[in-house]
Amino acid sequence: MDTLRAMRVFARVIDEGSFSAASRALNLAPAVVTRVVAELEEHLGARLMNRTTRRIALTDVGEQYLERVRQILVDLEEAEALASAAVTEVRGHVRLLCPPSVATHQLAKLLPRFHAQHPHVTVEIAAHGPVESVDESYDLTLVLSRKPLDGHFVAKRLARTEVVTVASPEYLNARGRPTHPREFALHDVLIPPTSDVLRGLTFYCGTCSSETAGTESFFISPGRGVLSTTHVDTNYAAALAGLGIAGLPSYVVEDALLEHALERVLPQWRLFSSDLWICMPTRQHVPARTRAMMDFLVASFGGQDRDPWLAAAGCETS
Numbered sequence: 001m002d003t004l005r006a007m008r009v010f011a012r013v014i015d016e017g018s019f020s021a022a023s024r025a026l027n028l029a030p031a032v033v034t035r036v037v038a039e040l041e042e043h044l045g046a047r048l049m050n051r052t053t054r055r056i057a058l059t060d061v062g063e064q065y066l067e068r069v070r071q072i073l074v075d076l077e078e079a080e081a082l083a084s085a086a087v088t089e090v091r092g093h094v095r096l097l098c099p100p101s102v103a104t105h106q107l108a109k110l111l112p113r114f115h116a117q118h119p120h121v122t123v124e125i126a127a128h129g130p131v132e133s134v135d136e137s138y139d140l141t142l143v144l145s146r147k148p149l150d151g152h153f154v155a156k157r158l159a160r161t162e163v164v165t166v167a168s169p170e171y172l173n174a175r176g177r178p179t180h181p182r183e184f185a186l187h188d189v190l191i192p193p194t195s196d197v198l199r200g201l202t203f204y205c206g207t208c209s210s211e212t213a214g215t216e217s218f219f220i221s222p223g224r225g226v227l228s229t230t231h232v233d234t235n236y237a238a239a240l241a242g243l244g245i246a247g248l249p250s251y252v253v254e255d256a257l258l259e260h261a262l263e264r265v266l267p268q269w270r271l272f273s274s275d276l277w278i279c280m281p282t283r284q285h286v287p288a289r290t291r292a293m294m295d296f297l298v299a300s301f302g303g304q305d306r307d308p309w310l311a312a313a314g315c316e317t318s
Contacts, residue, residue, distance in 0.1 A: 008026075009022065011066065011073060013056070017055075019034055047061070049062050081286070090121055090289050093123075093124065094293050095126070096123060096141070097138040097140070097141045098127055099127065099129070099131050105254070106251050106301075110297075118292050118296075121293070134280075134281065146272065153280060158278055162272075163272050164271070165266055165269070166248055166264055167244065167265055168262060171244065179266075188226040188245065189244050189246070190238055190244050191228060201221075202218070202271070204270055204271070205269050218269075236252055253313075257313035264310075267315050268318045273307075
């Protein structure tokens with residue numbers, strides 16, 4: 001049995017959440033993946049996971065073994081990176097975890113330029129949902145956070161993004177353009193159906209990145225919106241269609257603002273700001289491909305405590 005190969009297969013099964021997904025990711029037949037894991041368990045004399053028709057779950061022994069396996073695979077990758085440090089060509093596979101909206105509205109349009117610069121690097125993006133902390137099973141993690149990051153990892157700021165209110169010109173022409181947040185009571189709004197939002201929204205005036213550092217604020221109780229959803233792109237599409245006023249991150253609405261498909265409402269007010277970070281587990285020897293992706297994203301987004309998307313659209317908070 002090839003123990004190292006079995007370790008890689010076992011770790012990928014856990015990362016992907018199923019044998020079938022791991023077989024697709026590894027380009028192996030499902031029966032091969034199942035056999036490799038079974039041979040590994042037989043070799044170890046211990047069951048590593050419990051399988052049902054719907055999910056797999058690590059045993060206690062499996063959790064301990066997986067932790068050691070990940071470290072072995074990381075050490076092996078670092079050893080290979082160190083051995084090939086003299087090679088100037090950047091190549092290999094980069095696994096990246098990020099929020100779905102960032103992948104859709106930002107990463108996708110940047111990848112052609114990255115590929116042109118590094119044609120021998122392939123990229124795998126996982127975008128399962130919100131990302132608020134670093135996942136060590138990925139080479140890089142894009143984190144959106146309203147709080148300072150804390151942990152043993154390398155983090156670089158990409159940008160600050162403001163959540164601002166927008167609507168289609170057609171909607172605003174028909175219903176009027178608010179001049180103060182208090183006028184939102186007269187408008188159709190698109191808001192997430194969360195308890196915090198339903199209790200009320202606080203608008204902040206000015207560009208200060210802190211919501212509490214002497215910034216003027218105004219609190220409203222919007223009630224239930226004409227559309228209530230936690231899905232960012234559904235709110236975005238509904239705003240484009242003229243359903244009402246939506247609060248959306250600047251990196252989502254940048255293109256629509258540039259194309260005048262959406263218009264910023266109350267450009268001197270915002271709902272809140274978040275910081276976008278690129279993070280990776282602390283390593284002494286980082287593969288050149290991972291470093292290339294990190295440096296590329298920092299350069300693309302600017303790496304500063306400001307909102308590059310509103311600046312590009314010419315509607316920064318006044």
